Amino acid sequence: MLTRETKEWNIPLIEKVFPLLVDEITVLKPGITGGLDGYAWLGAHSGIYSTRSGYFAAVEHYQNPPTVALVPDWKKLLWSGRVSPKLQLFLWKITQGALPTGANLQQRGLLQHTNCVRCGELETVDHIFLHCDFAQKVWSLPLFKNRFDAGACPAFIEALKMGKLATCLPPFGITSDIFPWVCWFIWIARNHLVFEGRVFTPEDTLTKAMRGAREWNMAQPETTRKHQYPPPPNGPLVNPDLDDLMLCYSDAAWRTDVNLAGFGCVFKSRSGVIDYQTSRVERHVSSSLTAEALALRWALLTAQARGYSRICFNTDCQSLLAAISSKTPPADLYGIIQDIDQLSLCFTSVSFNFVARLSNSAADQLAKFALCNATSSISPSGA
Numbered sequence: 001m002l003t004r005e006t007k008e009w010n011i012p013l014i015e016k017v018f019p020l021l022v023d024e025i026t027v028l029k030p031g032i033t034g035g036l037d038g039y040a041w042l043g044a045h046s047g048i049y050s051t052r053s054g055y056f057a058a059v060e061h062y063q064n065p066p067t068v069a070l071v072p073d074w075k076k077l078l079w080s081g082r083v084s085p086k087l088q089l090f091l092w093k094i095t096q097g098a099l100p101t102g103a104n105l106q107q108r109g110l111l112q113h114t115n116c117v118r119c120g121e122l123e124t125v126d127h128i129f130l131h132c133d134f135a136q137k138v139w140s141l142p143l144f145k146n147r148f149d150a151g152a153c154p155a156f157i158e159a160l161k162m163g164k165l166a167t168c169l170p171p172f173g174i175t176s177d178i179f180p181w182v183c184w185f186i187w188i189a190r191n192h193l194v195f196e197g198r199v200f201t202p203e204d205t206l207t208k209a210m211r212g213a214r215e216w217n218m219a220q221p222e223t224t225r226k227h228q229y230p231p232p233p234n235g236p237l238v239n240p241d242l243d244d245l246m247l248c249y250s251d252a253a254w255r256t257d258v259n260l261a262g263f264g265c266v267f268k269s270r271s272g273v274i275d276y277q278t279s280r281v282e283r284h285v286s287s288s289l290t291a292e293a294l295a296l297r298w299a300l301l302t303a304q305a306r307g308y309s310r311i312c313f314n315t316d317c318q319s320l321l322a323a324i325s326s327k328t329p330p331a332d333l334y335g336i337i338q339d340i341d342q343l344s345l346c347f348t349s350v351s352f353n354f355v356a357r358l359s360n361s362a363a364d365q366l367a368k369f370a371l372c373n374a375t376s377s378i379s380p381s382g383a
Helices: 011-017 019-026 051-062 065-070 085-095 102-107 125-131 133-140 156-165 179-195 202-219 288-305 318-325 331-344 357-375
Strands: 246-255 260-268 274-283 310-315 349-354
Touching (some): 011 019, 179 202, 274 288, 288 331
């Protein structure tokens, strides 16, 4: 199924023998330099078997797909985002039935005082936070950019999903999730009424929630600010004795709907003068990371063909550099990474560096231009 000369897939033969599996086969990218074969566990992205990955593979195999699909993504709903750890634990208790509501206490054998202290209905989680008149008055106050109808949610989990997407009105100055704070202070107001007889209005409850969210946000360090790369220097920072050092910048552009990738690479001297630049496209590329790896492998082949001996390869893909330096690269990149390692031996001096996307703009434009030209003749169906 592989051609002897290029070590690439023999597409006509695959279409003849396995016409229904062409797409699945051709997205696999084998090595072209004759590297060693290896075994990969498909149940893990790394290709290495572990007890954990084996367990999840077995669960996925034996459980019905609808059951698996209905399991909420707890990590996304509860444990991610800019939220106080105390509130994350509070939301977890709500969703796991661990909050001491009247209904939960009733299930544990405590049969007294199980009704809502405000309206007399059974005190469930959904009633306290969504359907009680008090809760609906809180949610009806001007808080979100778009109307948030908590009463229309059949269960708390649905309201939690809506709350993750809701945006607070700009004048309030709250950029983090406000939904957990409102739920927390609805619960606090309930406890004050039950145990102390103190009454808080919906307006008081919402005001306390917004104040708590603002105070907590202001107390947090600026850890979520995006890393700002320094401006590129006027000249490359390299050893002065490497007068013939060449700098290569490679990049890839990828279209997921047609599995097509465009590659671009630019070769510059130490002084920044472009010595050579080129681009190409490749079909049957399964991911953006695979596209970046293929672009770098092609840049190595191009550098070898042009006779460069000392070269520094630059890319703006940190995931690719991590895969190159890893002892166990991802299974889908195994052959490509082996090729990169093997081709690196052809140079007297070689290194791989990360650069900011701004510094890689020339290769990026070449890749996008090649992809645009290649896809202009492709029909919407990808034929």
